[in-house]
Amino acid sequence: MTENAPETDRITTREAAERLGVKPETVYAYVSRGQLSSRRDPTGRGSTFDAKEVDALVRKGRREPSAGSDVTQRIRTGITLIDKDRYYFRGVDATELARSHSYEEIADWLWTGTLHRGMRFTSPPEPLAAARRAVESLPTHSGSSDRLRVAAIAAAVADPLRFDLGRDAVLGSARSLIPVLVDALPTVGEPHRGEGRLAWRLWSRLTATRPDEAFLRALDMALSLLIDHDLAASTLAVRVAASARAHPYAVVSAGLGALDGPLHGAASGLAHRMLADVLERGGAAPVVADHLRAGRRVPGLGHRLYPAQDPRAEALFGALEQLPAARRALEAAREVESTTARHVELHANVDMALAVLSLSSGMPAEAGETVFAVARTAGWIAHALEEYEEQPLRMRPSGHYSGPRPPRPAP
Structure with missing residues (x-):
């Protein structure tokens, strides 16, 4: 946009938003991405935009693939890149972040782009009380995934501002929802003296074993490593919900629902039970043989995104190699990997590492699923924030009808 362009070709933020079919704050998001340029209004009442530039962006949007195409090909994200057996959060090596920063610091940086050292998430009293009452009402045999879903719904009902999808409001909801999910879980161990950290509080909900700082740091690292992993099944469910303008609590509920299946999030429990079996039977060979004989995959090995x-x-x-208490579980995991490699070379994945953490710290088999769900909530919020800036209801694919062709007589 040149400075000598006539002012009649300029429109206000509201007019630009109406042409684009988005909220005014999304217009500024386009500016931050370099898709639009803006100029301060001479009256000091906001910004103005080049009408031709806005119309060009409208036309570009119309040339995007139709709603009937593959929606996953239309999702642009600046959160996670998976490339050549590494993965990056906003361009930064995610494993290096996990080694040097806490889960709360990384999550908040992922949402805001600003790193706040010593960031802590705290549970507001009313949503936490509602979540705890709801969790306590569940049958005693309920699993952690059941409790997390119920806690998210109860916390939503206790928040009358949950329908505010403004960026600041969503960030406020995120910073309170994640600790509510953790603090609503029943305590099985003694609270740690460092209870301010989320990982420290989560530990006492997962095991009665008294931890040392190295174990707590390993749990915090696990949370940090699992924050996001591009468009996994639960994340796609989250983006669909956010596209329909579901509030953040409902968005997280959609992600938790996708995790409840056996193929996403629960794999570490299978690896935990397998490693326990290896330790009980004194070797990996008979355990691996049993899995293969039954036609089952050996859990905790291989990942399609990491050859x-x-x-x-x-x-x-x-991190676990520094813990003497994790030695036997680590050896079992390595033996499973080497035994399977006689037939096919598959490396241990993060589910196996979670299983070593849970087994060596006296956690139940489902603990890895809980860690996964709590960790991934931060990534879901990051994706929801991105999706709230897109056209609403854009994820409406058309089904490929395979039934009988009409017209047919009524039954």
Whole structure:
């Protein structure tokens, strides 16, 4: 946009938003991405935009693939890149972040682009009380995933401002929802003296074993490594919900629902039970043989996005190698990997590393699923923030009808 362009070709923020079919704050998001240029209004009442530039962006949007195309090909994200057996959060190596920063620091930086050292998430009293009452009402055999879903719904009902999808409001909801999910879980161990940290509080909900700082740091690293992993199944569910303008609590509920299946998020529990079996039977060979004979995959091995090592497993194994209490579980995991490699070379993935953490710290088999769900909530919020800036209801694919062709007589 040139400075000598006539002012009649300029429009206000509201007019630009109406032409684009978005909220005014999304217009400024386009500016930050370099898709639009802006100029301060001479009256000092906001910004103005080049009408031709706005119309060009409207036309570009119309040339995007139609709603009937593959929606995953239309999702642009600046959160996670997976490339050559490494993965990056906003361009920064995610494993290096996990080694040097806490889960809360990384999550908040992912949302805001600003790193706040010593960031802590705290639970507001009313949503926490509602979540705890709801969790306590569940049957005693309920699993952690059941409790997390119920806690998210109860916390939403206790927040009358949940329908405010402004960026600041969503960030406020995120910073309170994640600690509510953790603090609503029943305590099985003694609270740690460092209870301010989220990982420290989560530990006492997962095991009665008294931790040392190295174990707590390993749990914090696991949370940090699992914050996001591009468009996994639960993340896609989250973006669909956010596209329909569901509030943040409902968005997280959509992600938790996708995690409840056995193929996403629960794999570490299978690896935990397998490693326990290896330790009980004194070797990996009979356990691996039993899995193969039954036609089952050996859990905790291989990842379709990482032909070589899973960087998340490498980082977490590195932390666990410093813990004497994790030695036997680590040896069992390595033996499973080497035994299977006689037939096919598959490396341990992050589910195996989570299983070593849970088994060596006296956690139940489902603990890895809980860690995964709590960790991934931060990534879901990051994706929701991106999706709230897009056209609403854009994820409306058309089904490929395979039924009988009409017209047919009524039954």
